[in-house]
Amino acid sequence: MGRPHLLFVPYPAQGHVMPIMELAHNLVDLGFKITVANPESTHNRLVASTSNNVDEEDHIHMVAIPDGIETGKDIHEDVEKLYDAMEILMPRHLEDQIRKINESNNSDDRITCIITDEHMGWVFVVAKKMSIRGVAFWPASAVQLALKLRIPKLIEDGIITSEDGTVTKHQLIHLSPTVPAMSTAHFMWQCMATSAFQQKTIFELLVRNNRRINLADYLICNSFYELEPTTFSLVPNMKPLGPFFGSGRLAQFWPEDLTCLSWLDQQPPRSVIYVAFGSLTVFDKRQIEELALGLELSGQPFLWVVRPDLIDGGTDVFPDGFEARVASRGRMICWAPQREVLVHPSIACFLSHCGWNSIMEGLSVGVPFLCWPFFYDQPLNKAYICDVWKIGIGFNQDESGIISREEIQTKIVALLANAEIKGNALKLKEIAMKNVSREGASSKNFEEFVQWLKI
Numbered sequence: 001m002g003r004p005h006l007l008f009v010p011y012p013a014q015g016h017v018m019p020i021m022e023l024a025h026n027l028v029d030l031g032f033k034i035t036v037a038n039p040e041s042t043h044n045r046l047v048a049s050t051s052n053n054v055d056e057e058d059h060i061h062m063v064a065i066p067d068g069i070e071t072g073k074d075i076h077e078d079v080e081k082l083y084d085a086m087e088i089l090m091p092r093h094l095e096d097q098i099r100k101i102n103e104s105n106n107s108d109d110r111i112t113c114i115i116t117d118e119h120m121g122w123v124f125v126v127a128k129k130m131s132i133r134g135v136a137f138w139p140a141s142a143v144q145l146a147l148k149l150r151i152p153k154l155i156e157d158g159i160i161t162s163e164d165g166t167v168t169k170h171q172l173i174h175l176s177p178t179v180p181a182m183s184t185a186h187f188m189w190q191c192m193a194t195s196a197f198q199q200k201t202i203f204e205l206l207v208r209n210n211r212r213i214n215l216a217d218y219l220i221c222n223s224f225y226e227l228e229p230t231t232f233s234l235v236p237n238m239k240p241l242g243p244f245f246g247s248g249r250l251a252q253f254w255p256e257d258l259t260c261l262s263w264l265d266q267q268p269p270r271s272v273i274y275v276a277f278g279s280l281t282v283f284d285k286r287q288i289e290e291l292a293l294g295l296e297l298s299g300q301p302f303l304w305v306v307r308p309d310l311i312d313g314g315t316d317v318f319p320d321g322f323e324a325r326v327a328s329r330g331r332m333i334c335w336a337p338q339r340e341v342l343v344h345p346s347i348a349c350f351l352s353h354c355g356w357n358s359i360m361e362g363l364s365v366g367v368p369f370l371c372w373p374f375f376y377d378q379p380l381n382k383a384y385i386c387d388v389w390k391i392g393i394g395f396n397q398d399e400s401g402i403i404s405r406e407e408i409q410t411k412i413v414a415l416l417a418n419a420e421i422k423g424n425a426l427k428l429k430e431i432a433m434k435n436v437s438r439e440g441a442s443s444k445n446f447e448e449f450v451q452w453l454k455i
């Protein structure tokens with residue numbers, strides 16, 4: 001019998017591609033044959049950001065599924081088009097791709113299982129049609145899936161409308177007594193949409209996927225039981241395999257600036273503030289200036305990821321003279337090798353937007369957090385960090401809605417002096433590491449999953 005051949009179909013956003021590719025690399029290391037099929041615009045972007053020859057280096061075969069999106073265009077600018085393509089254009093092309101692979105003369109080549117993101121429910125429809133087993137990967141906290149699956153109940157209780165999920169009664173939701181309260185204002189379909197039409201499109205996709213997740217044969221996520229203890233009883237069939245470790249090769253939307261690692265080598269141990277806001281957050285000019293001046297005021301060394309699209313309008317990012325004034329201890333880069341940065345001994349803390357992957361990566365290495373959440377799951381993730389796990393602190397906005405430079409300076413100083421938070425971060429790291437050690441719960445789940453993939 002040949003090697004099992006797994007087809008990965010990631011959802012085209014950085015925070016989704018990264019963890020699923022880490023999983024793919026881990027499975028390659030265990031001898032699985034892997035093909036990754038990305039929507040074409042994402043495929044082109046990933047390949048362009050990877051410096052070395054793609055196939056030679058990775059033993060992962062990358063293919064593109066036509067998606068009708070212009071290369072170089074961010075899919076989030078045109079989600080309606082993407083979601084349309086996910087229903088009509090892409091299923092057809094994915095089926096063709098699978099058929100082509102399966103009809104090759106090499107018996108080793110037949111696809112034995114498809115692993116896709118929960119957001120890609122259409123892939124399970126293709127898998128079922130072709131009698132191939134399907135795995136759903138959930139890329140955020142377990143509690144976010146529990147909330148999404150709660151949509152019918154939210155409608156029944158009159159909290160949201162059934163048409164487009166508009167909140168009719170703003171309130172705090174308690175999914176269980178130990179889950180921090182979450183605000184209806186942060187419901188994903190409301191806060192990610194830029195228009196009423198887009199909100200309806202996103203909401204309909206979530207509702208569709210709530211049905212289609214039942215077509216999956218296996219459900220996995222990047223978390224671990226102790227992190228969200230009571231939540232897994234709300235989604236009992238979900239198996240946490242985290243925290244994920246693995247290679248981020250072929251998963252980067254921007255080329256990594258590796259020179260920051262030798263810069264980190266020159267900084268004192270546990271001194272550098274790592275500042276990064278993931279792949280989607282956007283700042284206005286006034287707020288970015290306050291952040292720059294707050295970092296300057298802190299007097300600490302800092303490494304700051306300033307994505308080319310981090311600022312809303314304008315390229316003139318920093319306050320006058322800022323770069324010259326901080327040149328000896330501040331470094332700004334477009335995109336970091338985040339995992340390598342976080343594990344570097346000179347890192348003192350992580351100033352983060354609280355995206356789920358960033359949290360998992362930070363807590364796995366025991367760094368404390370300065371929390372600057374924006375939308376979607378980030379405010380709830382922040383509540384876990386500050387109030388449940390107690391491994392970080394947050395910022396307060398002033399009356400004008402700005403986080404001031406003084407607030408930034410004060411919180412940096414406070415966090416770096418807080419031995420209790422640093423101790424908690426190290427304890428949580430130990431729990432995380434135990435999960436992925438030989439007898440750990442995540443390791444056992446992973447082992448069972450691997451056996452299932454081999455059947």
Ligand code: UDP
Pocket residue numbers: 014015016018019248276277278279280281305334335336337338339354355356357358359361
């Ligand atoms: N990331 C990176 N380099 C950077 C910033 C982020 O490699 O300079 C990676 C980070 O390691 C994480 C992903 O991008 O895996 C961002 O995912 P997250 O869930 O934290 O945030 P999102 O982008 O989804 O808001």
